[in-house]
Amino acid sequence: MNEISMFAFNIPFVSIFLMMISAIITPLIPNRNRLPEKLSCWVISIVGVLSAYLLYALTNSGQSITFNFAMGHFPAPWGNELRAGPLEAVLSLVFCIAMLLSLLGNFSSTQEDIAPARRNIFCVLVNLLTASLLALTYTNDLFTAYVFIEINTIAACSIVAVKEGAExxxxxxxxxxxxLVGSGLVMISICLLYGLTGHLLMQNMHGAIQVLVTTQNYMMPLTVSLALITVGLAIKSALYPFAAWLPDAHGSSTNASSAILSGLVLKGHIFILIKIFCRVFGLDVIHALRMDTVIFILGVVAMIIGSVHALRQKNVKRMIAWSSVAQVGYIFLGVGLNTIAGIAAACLHIIVHATVKPMLFTAAGGLSSAAGHKKGLHALMGTFYVNRWAGLGLIAGACSMMGVPAFAGFASKLSLMLASFDSPFVAWSLAALAASSVLNALYYVPAVIVIMTHSKDAQKNFTAPPPTKLYNFSMLAFLILNFYLGLFCMPLLRLITRGVNVL
Amino acid sequence: MLEKLLLNHYEAAAVILSGIGLTNLLLQRNLIKKIIGLNIMDTAVYLFLAAKGYVAGRAAPILFEEGGKWVTNPDVYVNPVPAGLVLTGIVVSVSVTAFALALTLRLYEHYGTLNIDEALLKMTEQQEDIEAKVSQAEEDVLA
Structure with missing residues (x-):
C-alpha cells in the first residue's frame, strides 16, 4: 500500500462501478437532445482518464506493481477480488478510447439507424458492455468472470438487435x-474446476492445480475442463470453426455496434482466456496438456480461412467482419506460441485490432452513407472524393491490416513474427503470417482502388450531407492512434511484456 | 468403472443431462426447443454443483442452536459457496432465457416462423424479390 496511492488503488472498482451506475441512471434522464449519449461519452472519458492515471501510478516507479483489491474486505480465499497490473490498465485504457471514438464517430449514423425512443436503451447497453469489459479485464475471480461474460452476451446481442429490422x-x-453454447461450456468448466480445486480465485486455483499436476491426480478432469473453457471462450471470441455467427451479427448491425462488437467485445473474451492460461493453469501446464498446440493450429486456420471468406464478400461491412475472424486468428496464434513474448505480441495485436477495426467500420459507414446507404462494394466507387476522412480511414485501416510499415498492424505482426522464433512451429507461424498478409492485401487493395476510382455517374447520386465535425475528429484521432502504434510501439510492447510477466 | 459411476450417480446424471441440453441447444431447429435445451443444460450444472456441495450428515450453512449455544464448529455445516453459485446461476439463466424468448418473439413477428434457417430462407427470397423488382423497374425506365 505504500507503493501506490489510495486513489489509484480504488480505480479498478470505481471504473466498473461508474459504468454500472451510469447504465442504471441513463433510462431516468430525459431522452432528448441526445443527452443519454452525451452522458455515456462523458462517463467513458472519465473512466479512460482514471485508467490512464492507474497505468501511470503502476509503472512510474520503474517497477511493475500489481495489487489485489478485496471486494467488501473479505480476505483472500473466501472473498471476491479484482486484480490490476500494467497490462490490465493498458487494456482498459484502450477499451475506453476505442469505445469513445466508436460512439463519437458514428454519432450521426446511430441517429439514422436507431429510433429516438430506443436511443437511451442503446446507451444503457453500451454502458453495460463497457462495465462488463472492464470487469472481465480486472476480475481475479472465475465465477465473477462467468457472470460478466453473461452480462456481456446479453448486452452484445441487444446492440445488434437495437437497430430495428428483420435481418x-x-x-x-x-x-x-x-x-449461450459458449457460456454454457464455460460454466460447466468453472464448476468442474471448482470441484477439482476448491477455489474460485485465480491464484488459489493455480496453487491447487500445481499440486494436482505434480501428483498426477485428476489429470483427465483437468484436461476436460481446460478444453471446455477454451472452446467456450473460443466460440465467444469467434475463433474460426466457431465463427459462423460473426459476419451476420457484425455485418447487419448499426455502425457503432459493429465497431464496438468487432473491436472490443471479442477482445474481452480473449483476454479472460489469456488470464486463465497464465494465471489459473500456468503456461507449463497448458503445454503439458497440449492446449497450446490446439490453439496455435486453430489460429493458423482462422488466419487463412477468415481471409478467404472475406475475399468472397460483396458487402463491405461483411468483408470487414470476416477480416475480424482472420485477425482473431493472429491473436490466437500469439497465444498458441505459449511464451511470454508470444502472449505479449497477442496483447499488442489485441490493442492494434481494437483501434483499427472500429476505424474501418466507422470509415465504411461514412463511405456507404456517402453513397446513399448502399453497402455493396461496387456502389462505393468514387466515394473517397465525397468523404475524404472516411476514405483516409479506410486506406489507413487497410494498410494496417496488410501490415504496411508505419501502420499499426505492422508493429503487431512484426512482434508476432519475432515471438515465433522461440517456438518449435516457427516455419508454420511465419508461413501463415505471410500467406495471411497476402490474402489481406487481396481484398483490401481492391476496396481501396474502388473507393478512389473517379466515376461521373456515381457522383451524381451522392446526396448525403457532408460528414460532421465529430466524425472528422474521431477519424483523425483513429489515424493518430494508428500511426502512434505503428511508429512508437516498442515502449508499449515493453510495457505489455512487463504486464504479462506479472499477470 | 461402473462402481465409480454408481458412487457418483448425481454427477453422472448431471453430465448426461447437460449433454442432452447441449445437443438440443445446438441441433434443434425450433428456437423454443433450443431454449428448453439451454435450460436443461443450466439445470444440470446446478444439479452437479448441489451434488458436489452436499456432504452427507452435515447441516445447511445456517447457524443453529444446541443446548442454548450457537454451534460455530465449521465441520458441522456444508460449504455455502456452491449454493451461492447455484443461486447466481439461476438468476443468470432466467434473464438469458427471458431475453432469448423476447428475441424469438420478434423473429416470429418478422418472419412468421420459429425456425432460424427458414427465416434465413425467407429473407433471401425477399431480397431476391426486391432485386427482381429493381431490375424490372430499371428495364422499364430504359424502355
Whole structure:
C-alpha cells in the first residue's frame, strides 16, 4: 500500500462501478437532445482518464506493481477480488478510447439507424458492455468472470438487435444461441474446476492445480475442463470453426455496434482466456496438456480461412467482419506460441485490432452513407472524393491490416513474427503470417482502388450531407492512434511484456 | 468403472443431462426447443454443483442452536459457496432465457416462423424479390 496511492488503488472498482451506475441512471434522464449519449461519452472519458492515471501510478516507479483489491474486505480465499497490473490498465485504457471514438464517430449514423425512443436503451447497453469489459479485464475471480461474460452476451446481442429490422433480429438470435453454447461450456468448466480445486480465485486455483499436476491426480478432469473453457471462450471470441455467427451479427448491425462488437467485445473474451492460461493453469501446464498446440493450429486456420471468406464478400461491412475472424486468428496464434513474448505480441495485436477495426467500420459507414446507404462494394466507387476522412480511414485501416510499415498492424505482426522464433512451429507461424498478409492485401487493395476510382455517374447520386465535425475528429484521432502504434510501439510492447510477466 | 459411476450417480446424471441440453441447444431447429435445451443444460450444472456441495450428515450453512449455544464448529455445516453459485446461476439463466424468448418473439413477428434457417430462407427470397423488382423497374425506365 505504500507503493501506490489510495486513489489509484480504488480505480479498478470505481471504473466498473461508474459504468454500472451510469447504465442504471441513463433510462431516468430525459431522452432528448441526445443527452443519454452525451452522458455515456462523458462517463467513458472519465473512466479512460482514471485508467490512464492507474497505468501511470503502476509503472512510474520503474517497477511493475500489481495489487489485489478485496471486494467488501473479505480476505483472500473466501472473498471476491479484482486484480490490476500494467497490462490490465493498458487494456482498459484502450477499451475506453476505442469505445469513445466508436460512439463519437458514428454519432450521426446511430441517429439514422436507431429510433429516438430506443436511443437511451442503446446507451444503457453500451454502458453495460463497457462495465462488463472492464470487469472481465480486472476480475481475479472465475465465477465473477462467468457472470460478466453473461452480462456481456446479453448486452452484445441487444446492440445488434437495437437497430430495428428483420435481418438484425435474426443475426442477434444466431449470435445469442452460439454465445449461450459458449457460456454454457464455460460454466460447466468453472464448476468442474471448482470441484477439482476448491477455489474460485485465480491464484488459489493455480496453487491447487500445481499440486494436482505434480501428483498426477485428476489429470483427465483437468484436461476436460481446460478444453471446455477454451472452446467456450473460443466460440465467444469467434475463433474460426466457431465463427459462423460473426459476419451476420457484425455485418447487419448499426455502425457503432459493429465497431464496438468487432473491436472490443471479442477482445474481452480473449483476454479472460489469456488470464486463465497464465494465471489459473500456468503456461507449463497448458503445454503439458497440449492446449497450446490446439490453439496455435486453430489460429493458423482462422488466419487463412477468415481471409478467404472475406475475399468472397460483396458487402463491405461483411468483408470487414470476416477480416475480424482472420485477425482473431493472429491473436490466437500469439497465444498458441505459449511464451511470454508470444502472449505479449497477442496483447499488442489485441490493442492494434481494437483501434483499427472500429476505424474501418466507422470509415465504411461514412463511405456507404456517402453513397446513399448502399453497402455493396461496387456502389462505393468514387466515394473517397465525397468523404475524404472516411476514405483516409479506410486506406489507413487497410494498410494496417496488410501490415504496411508505419501502420499499426505492422508493429503487431512484426512482434508476432519475432515471438515465433522461440517456438518449435516457427516455419508454420511465419508461413501463415505471410500467406495471411497476402490474402489481406487481396481484398483490401481492391476496396481501396474502388473507393478512389473517379466515376461521373456515381457522383451524381451522392446526396448525403457532408460528414460532421465529430466524425472528422474521431477519424483523425483513429489515424493518430494508428500511426502512434505503428511508429512508437516498442515502449508499449515493453510495457505489455512487463504486464504479462506479472499477470 | 461402473462402481465409480454408481458412487457418483448425481454427477453422472448431471453430465448426461447437460449433454442432452447441449445437443438440443445446438441441433434443434425450433428456437423454443433450443431454449428448453439451454435450460436443461443450466439445470444440470446446478444439479452437479448441489451434488458436489452436499456432504452427507452435515447441516445447511445456517447457524443453529444446541443446548442454548450457537454451534460455530465449521465441520458441522456444508460449504455455502456452491449454493451461492447455484443461486447466481439461476438468476443468470432466467434473464438469458427471458431475453432469448423476447428475441424469438420478434423473429416470429418478422418472419412468421420459429425456425432460424427458414427465416434465413425467407429473407433471401425477399431480397431476391426486391432485386427482381429493381431490375424490372430499371428495364422499364430504359424502355
Amino acid at each position: 438484425t433480429v435474426r443475426a442477434a438470435l444466431r449470435y445469442l444461441v452460439m454465445s
